[in-house]
Amino acid sequence: MPLYSVEGIVLRTREYGERDRLVTLVDRDGTRRTVLAKGVRRPRSSLAAGVQPYTYSRFLLWKGRSLDGVSQVQVLDAHAGLRGSLEALAAAAYVAELAEAFTHEGAPSPGVFPVLLAVLRGLAAAPADRVAQGLWLRHAELRLLDLAGLGIQLEACQDCGRPLVLPQGRGAGGGPPAPAPGEGALPAGYSAEMGGALCRRCRPGRPAALSLDPATWQVLRLAGRLNPQLAARLRPAPATLARAAEVTQTHLVYHLGRPFRSAGILAILDEAAMPPAGPPAPGASAGR
Template identity: 35%
Template sequence: MAGYFRDEGIVLKSRDYQETDQLLTILTPRHGKLDAIVKGVRKPKSSLRSGTQQLCRSRFLFYAGKSLATITQCEVQSIYAPLRQDLKRLAYAFYLVEIADSAVMPGQVNPAMYILLKQGLEILAGAPPVLVARAFEARVLKILGLEPRLDRCASCGGDLDGGGRPALSPAAGGILCARCRGREGPEYQVMLGSIKAWQQLNRMNWQHLRRMHLTPNLTRELEEILPAFLEYYLDRKLKSRALINEIGGSENDGTGKDRPATRTPGD
């Protein structure tokens, strides 16, 4: 239905549209993920330019046309300046934005995802980017109703035996007991500490993330298994991970490098 409406939003994507316009993908708390045209924004004197950049949170006035909305006004709330001044943090910010864009369908209203993205970008300015990314991934899975089972076998529901390293399977939806291993696609053998750290990341207050410390082994294992689960359920590769790896995004976090999680045969 045509008409004006207001909402806050975070610009997920921006691409050129016609001669001087741009087409934005915006995540909003009340109107979901939507595409909107910004007319004349590529002109040097456009008043809408500052509030419609990618990775910018603004309050928008939209006009809902027959096919696409048009942005007629915007008021900048945050451009996340600290992230734009640090290449590594900026790469992680794009990663969070890509996850949110992949997890929310066009027109889908998901206020929890909007709040999570807003909080994630805010805390990314001061907390270790690696930990922010892992906490964000874990909470996205929870919001989508895809939180893996980590207390009992995800396949048979039975108790976990104490022998060997736990095995995690995206296809099975969580951890596997010794009897059920090797049945459902790729598995990741990890330390018990990685399971506990995953659970902690999922429930920890964002502000406490700055105080969390992980060993190099745990950091590397979580860096593999959490994105693996997310990419499996989203059914797509997250391209921003390549940028993070290219700039050495997991280094210089006080964690160092170490051996990654071990995949079992069948991957």
């Protein structure tokens, strides 16, 4: 029986028969593979640790007629930190679902594997850091969209073509008046139909566009080139992160034609983590 070796990250598994599992993984050239792990559900199986979801492993596979199978497996990185919080596991599940959507069974998708590995390592390194989690998720979405040729266009208004800039003399928070003519335009909206950002002048002409303030625009730009150092240093406000997520997920659903189940789980966890609303202000009347 011919054998061959691949390194890959497990996206998910599912039961197959009484003792086996089907393992879906992405290898280093971005090829998605579904392989059979025989006997892995038995106690003390030598394969069990290496086929856990989100684990980076080296697989020795045997060639089958219709389905290849796992002969041996060596764990390279279990991303153990993901088990440190429910939120980190949910984030990893979402990234794995994204990776599956942007890969093809038996055909390479170059660039997907390094994005997936970097994001899982980022999530595992800070399982309790909700801000870093949000940034790494936006990074995954933005980079996978770019690799598929569906990237969110952020550098110029997608209507008039003027370059987009931050307010002069300030950070991403806004404040001073718009730049002088010819020096660029302030971002003000995002249109899925147009494929990216809109300037303040063009935004009113696109009533279906989402609001995109300068702070959110800048977070999206930075998230696209995220690394561990930047993830630890960036501290956007929760509302800014939420608006960035709305933009990327709107873009994904528009261009891929379907929502992601794991994104709904993340939304439930985010809602549960929000502090309860305070009591009404003195003098405020109910129903108004």
